Amino acid sequence: MTAENEREIYHKLEAMKEIRNKTITLERLKRSIMTEVRSGDQEGRCLAQYKREMELLQQEKMSHVEELRQIHADINAMETVIKQTEESMTRKLSSASRLHEEYRPLKAEVDLLRRQYLGLERLPDLHEEDGSPITPDRFPRAVPPPPPRGCFPPLASRKPPPPPAAFRQQPPPMKSCLSCHQQIHRNAPICPLCKAKSRSRNPKKPKKK
Numbered sequence: 001m002t003a004e005n006e007r008e009i010y011h012k013l014e015a016m017k018e019i020r021n022k023t024i025t026l027e028r029l030k031r032s033i034m035t036e037v038r039s040g041d042q043e044g045r046c047l048a049q050y051k052r053e054m055e056l057l058q059q060e061k062m063s064h065v066e067e068l069r070q071i072h073a074d075i076n077a078m079e080t081v082i083k084q085t086e087e088s089m090t091r092k093l094s095s096a097s098r099l100h101e102e103y104r105p106l107k108a109e110v111d112l113l114r115r116q117y118l119g120l121e122r123l124p125d126l127h128e129e130d131g132s133p134i135t136p137d138r139f140p141r142a143v144p145p146p147p148p149r150g151c152f153p154p155l156a157s158r159k160p161p162p163p164p165a166a167f168r169q170q171p172p173p174m175k176s177c178l179s180c181h182q183q184i185h186r187n188a189p190i191c192p193l194c195k196a197k198s199r200s201r202n203p204k205k206p207k208k209k
Helices: 003-118
Strands: 174-176 183-185
Touching: none
Parallel strands: none
Antiparallel strands: 174 183
């Protein structure tokens, strides 16, 4: 075997060795490519599912956003109603307190007059009325006022009215008898004492026909 043949064989062996190594690398790369492609396709399918899920989440988010917007609107409306109701309640309770300040002394005066002059019991308090929404501690209690001035004098100091005057019958009209000069009834035709006829001093004049 010549040297030239040996070199040719050597080059072939080196080429086979390189081809073998590169083929092994090629197969490894091919398997990696296949694996990556399969993984990429799987990720693509997952990505489609994820995008679909994202769309559903976006739709749910928008529905929740609308619900939250409605909830916030309801909260704002309820806060307005609560504020208006509190203001109305405060006004009504203040008005009730002012009216009670007028009612309390007037009732005390009426109760005093009923007791002193009529012997009646006091009127029921507000919380004693049937179906009354007022409790005993709704309004503060007040000190009873003094007796009213200039209305009526106390019962003990009042003088009893004078007795009515006795009825006196008016005496009948009288005249003097012309015979015995005694007083007789003006219209008596005969004196009951002397039996004389009684004549009127002013006889009636006959009517002219």
